Amino acid sequence: MTATTSETGTPVLPLILAEVEVRRVERLTPAFVRIELGADALADFGVDGPLYDQRIKLLFPGPHGLPDLNDPALQGPGWWQAWQAMPEETRGCVRTYTIRDVVGTGTDTRIVVDFVLHLAEGATGPGSLWAAEAKIGDRIGLLAPRKGFPYGGIEFAPGVAQRLLLVGDETAVPAVASILEDLPDDAAGKVYLEVPSDGDVLDLRVPAGVQLAWLPRNGARHGERACKAVLALFNLQYDADEQVEVIDPDLWETPTYSSSGEEIEPGSEPAGGLYAWVAGEAAMVTRLRRHLVRDAGLDRKQVAFMGYWRIGVAMKS
Ligand SMILES: Cc1cc2nc3c(=O)[nH]c(=O)nc-3n(C[C@H](O)[C@H](O)[C@H](O)COP(=O)(O)OP(=O)(O)OC[C@H]3O[C@@H](n4cnc5c(N)ncnc54)[C@H](O)[C@@H]3O)c2cc1C
Known part of the structure; x- marks a missing residue:
């Protein structure tokens, strides 16, 4: 800039x-x-x-x-x-x-x-x-x-989707809370938020048609509760032994950007149906991306998968 x-x-x-x-x-x-x-x-x-x-x-x-x-x-x-x-x-x-x-x-x-x-x-x-x-x-x-200048940095873009699926761990709770506050009253969908413990459940504004499930880990493996809940929604099994190799610690796959270099179709038609926004620890996001795009067949143009941090890795500036 x-x-x-x-x-x-x-x-x-x-x-x-x-x-x-x-x-x-x-x-x-x-x-x-x-x-x-x-x-x-x-x-x-x-x-x-x-x-x-x-x-x-x-x-x-x-x-x-x-x-x-x-x-x-x-x-x-x-x-x-x-x-x-x-x-x-x-x-x-x-x-x-x-x-x-x-x-x-x-x-x-x-x-x-x-x-x-x-x-x-x-x-x-x-x-x-x-x-x-x-x-x-x-x-x-x-x-x-700065007021009056384009800055970027907003990924939530459901377009004309009728249903939302928002999934995050604790680092994405602030983003999801803010998205929920900005949604219209008639928004519909499901939200899954995994947090460290029962004590980390917050009181958020949630439109009537949106169901929010808090998933406290209370010692469980990071991402396990969120992955299980989301996969169950698509009738998919969670396999605790599944190898999830995080090839891209800066995983960022949205309709307009691909950190893995995947081809982005320019100017695609807005689609209805489901829009999924998933953010949090990179392995959790990688696992959900694999299953939601490959097995559940979610449209690449209707999803945003964002690695907000990575276990064992200090983020780069
Ligand atoms: C778009 C975006 C929005 C974000 N919004 C928020 C936000 O609103 N609030 C927020 O707290 N974070 C948010 N994050 C995540 C935050 O940037 C990372 O957690 C970052 O690593 C924190 O920096 P750090 O200096 O504390 O740790 P780092 O120096 O990056 O990492 C040091 C060590 O801490 C570990 N670590 C990092 N984060 C966590 C964690 N959450 N839990 C356990 N271990 C961790 C790392 O694995 C590493 O081993 C966001 C990230 C992105 C990309």
């Missing part, structure tokens, strides 16, 4: 790249902490239409803290190249999160993010660690949509 020019002739980035401050912290459940992030720069935040699963990037301080995001090199036309040229220790650690909500207006606009805490030994990273200790006044960096 290149910078563009404001009415006054000053260059403006077509997105917000700014330092934000923690304004509120709420421990929702054992696994979720809700954090409100604010900054004057968020007065320019805006998305054309509903937020749905709008993703953003957060920058967590590296060993040398955060870079100066007001540096003209990062706020000008060559910001991306300037960013890439920084050593990783200076750039900070970039991770992807979902906008759970936006509250306040003008310079008091705050972006709400629900962080999953994964604090088990050897299974945590800069995002989870920062969220676990966050307190009012702490600062991180944010990349988010």
